[in-house]
Amino acid sequence: MMNRKHLRLAGTAGAVVLGLTGMSACAAAKTSSSGSSGQVTIAVPSWVGAEANAAVAQYLLEHELDTKVKLTQLDESVAFDAVNSGKADAILEDWDGVPQKVKLYVDSKKSIEPAGDLGVTGHIGWYIPKYLADQHPDITNAKNLNKYASLFKTAESGNKGQLLEGSPSYTTNDDALIKNLKLNLKTVYAGSEAAQITQIKENYKAKKPFISYWWTPQWLNNQLDMVEVKLPPYKKGCDSDPKKITCGYAKTPLQKYIGADFAKKNKKAAQFLKNFKWTDAQQNEVAGMIADKKMSPDKAAETWVKANKNVWKGWLPK
Structure with a gap:
């Protein structure tokens, strides 16, 4: 997107x-x-x-x-x-x-x-499964993500938490957001929308903690209960300089x-x-x-x- x-x-x-x-x-x-x-x-x-x-x-x-x-x-x-x-x-x-x-x-x-x-x-954001939000209510605010970053570690993300992405062709602000918000996360690309969906469904079925770049509308949202993490609110012009972005995404x-x-x-x-x-x-x-x-x-x-x-x-x- x-x-x-x-x-x-x-x-x-x-x-x-x-x-x-x-x-x-x-x-x-x-x-x-x-x-x-x-x-x-x-x-x-x-x-x-x-x-x-x-x-x-x-x-x-x-x-x-x-x-x-x-x-x-x-x-x-x-x-x-x-x-x-x-x-x-x-x-x-x-x-x-x-x-x-x-x-x-x-x-x-x-x-x-x-x-x-x-x-x-259309709207893009960072999403987690509701079962994880139920376990840790404050995880839904981005300022608290470092507290839980270890839950998201994978072999691909090393000592940082993994932020699952879709296709490398999708343009996102996520690397800048991670850097500018000083978050202990690393973007890891599934490779495509289909591969990302497969990973999300597998994690969800196993009740594993995960956080993912995600969007609406998306048909999978009718099947899985996902909760958006609150990034700093979007304001017009807040993303005009890609290197300095600290805000979430617009609708x-x-x-x-x-x-x-x-x-x-x-x-x-x-x-x-x-x-x-x-x-x-x-x-x-x-x-x-x-x-x-x-x-x-x-x-x-x-x-x-x-x-x-x-x-x-x-x-x-x-």
Whole structure:
């Protein structure tokens, strides 16, 4: 998720084939080509909540608007470059991780235009399992973490407590926070969202103490009772200098963006993407089908779409 002022899952520059993460563009809907509204390429970052957005958007575009959809996995910074150049058409979940590119492409060049609020509010923080908070009530305040750091020691963290992280491509403020708050912790990366979830679930099942970089919305929060550790409160501008950060993370209304040329040439699809807006719970429902129930993204989208016509029918352009 992310960083700049507000944390977000931003990533290393590069793109990989969506099939590597179980995401693939399904075949176009078997409908008549008459009235077709062309093709849309959606940039998808590497976490399952964003995959859920793309899966549902793809399903509806293909089955309701006869629009072929290509999904391409792109980290946040690269996604803006791709939409600017026309190699991609839409970003459905931006955590405000690259504000300089928003300023360049949206405000200055106007090659990208805002497509509205996704309806989901993102938040990053440090979380511990509730059973640990119940045992040590004062552990939920970051100023007391050194008192309990030994509980979090692992082979990877040495003589410090481990702060479990996800993918190395996720931008975080955690190393700066540890240093500036003088905490006896060390960031240790699981390698991916899936690997982090596996580690969290194993620790939780064994009732082991752990502390992890974590975020909402996240489908796993429906299964595990996690408690956020209180970092110093976020205030606007408190994270403007990454080296001096001592505050926690903001709550960020996630945004959508589309290419300006695409919006002119494919008005129906563009309007649909602008109208696409759902809740944290709805995103978690589809994400859980994909990550927990191991459904294909297309099947998860189909299942949700069939059960929620009253939600998505309002997204279709008039």
